[in-house]
Amino acid sequence: MNLKSKIINLKLFSLYLFLSATLVACDVEIRKTDAQLGLNPQQSAGRRVYDSYCYRCHEPYSSRGKKGRTLKGVFGRQFLPQSGLPANDPQVGDIIRYGRNMMPSFGQELTPQQIQDLLAYLHTL
Ligand code: HEC
Numbered sequence: 001m002n003l004k005s006k007i008i009n010l011k012l013f014s015l016y017l018f019l020s021a022t023l024v025a026c027d028v029e030i031r032k033t034d035a036q037l038g039l040n041p042q043q044s045a046g047r048r049v050y051d052s053y054c055y056r057c058h059e060p061y062s063s064r065g066k067k068g069r070t071l072k073g074v075f076g077r078q079f080l081p082q083s084g085l086p087a088n089d090p091q092v093g094d095i096i097r098y099g100r101n102m103m104p105s106f107g108q109e110l111t112p113q114q115i116q117d118l119l120a121y122l123h124t125l
Contacts, residue, residue: 046121
């Protein structure tokens with residue numbers, strides 16, 4: 001390897017270090033594919049509903065809060081952290097259909113099938 005290519009390599013390496021540091025610093029999440037997450041077809045369909053209707057207010061994988069809290073681990077505990085309501089499909093389904101306080105309702109926009117898919121996806125968080 002001659003000196004010139006060593007220098008180029010070094011430059012590329014510093015660029016790589018700089019970019020990784022920037023990504024870490026900005027808390028940028030690399031979006032995983034459905035396959036990487038191990039989602040089945042229904043859960044993937046639910047993820048698309050989530051991305052269109054829920055993502056702007058709720059983080060799925062980081063605990064960062066937006067307008068609403070993170071939904072990471074939403075079915076992991078017995079009760080929902082904010083409302084204290086039971087964390088089960090009928091209850092979460094109702095919150096999605098009818099809304100709650102500042103959370104809008106989606107009963108008009110989403111079909112029952114989309115809500116089922118969404119619930120299936122929420123179970124993977
Ligand atoms: C405009 C912002 C917004 C959107 C869009 C939104 N939410 Fe919410 N969500 C909220 C807020 C704010 C709350 C807190 C409501 C309260 O005061 O109990 C909430 C609460 C919730 C809760 C209950 C949390 C708890 O601990 O009690 C669930 C579950 C939930 N949202 C799921 C969803 C799903 C699924 C979607 C997509 C269909 C969605 N939200 C879309 C703002 C939003």
